[in-house]
Amino acid sequence: MDPPSPARPIERLPEYVERVLETVAEIPAGRVVTYGQLARLLGSGGARTVGTVLARYGSDVPWWRVVRAGGHPPSGLQLPAREQYLREGTPLLGTGLGEYRIDMSRARWDPNDAG
DNA sequence: CATTTGACTGCGT
DNA sequence: AACGCAGCCAAAT
Secondary structure: OOOOOOOOOOOOOHHHHHHHHHHHOOOOOOOOOEHHHHHHHHHOOOHHHHHHHHHHHHHHHHHHHHHOOOOOOOOOOOHHHHHHHHOOOOEEOOOOOOEOOOOOHHHHHHOOOOO
């Protein structure tokens, strides 16, 4: 086959990373899951692991649909995330531009539940 | 191979 | 409500 790639053509992502990205891509618009919830769905890793994966590889998936346990959007991305929530009609609580929270009781998505 | 690094979490103060 | 903190675990260094 081809000789060992010299520079860095197409780096293959670690299997765990691909599984995280695939699952995030399935979260319906207007719904969210928490980092810890996602880790449990995958059956491995933890909340921080998922967060680290999204930080590094999440730019091409709906990363704003993965939020913190308390309903807070990802650290440092509250503004860009908020635009998406408004656009998708995700139920929010609170008023501040950077102090709002997702209404988890309404927005939480559970793939094992009704879709 | 050993250590450090996080878009986190739950509990205590 | 706001901190601090130990536990977490795959990836990156």
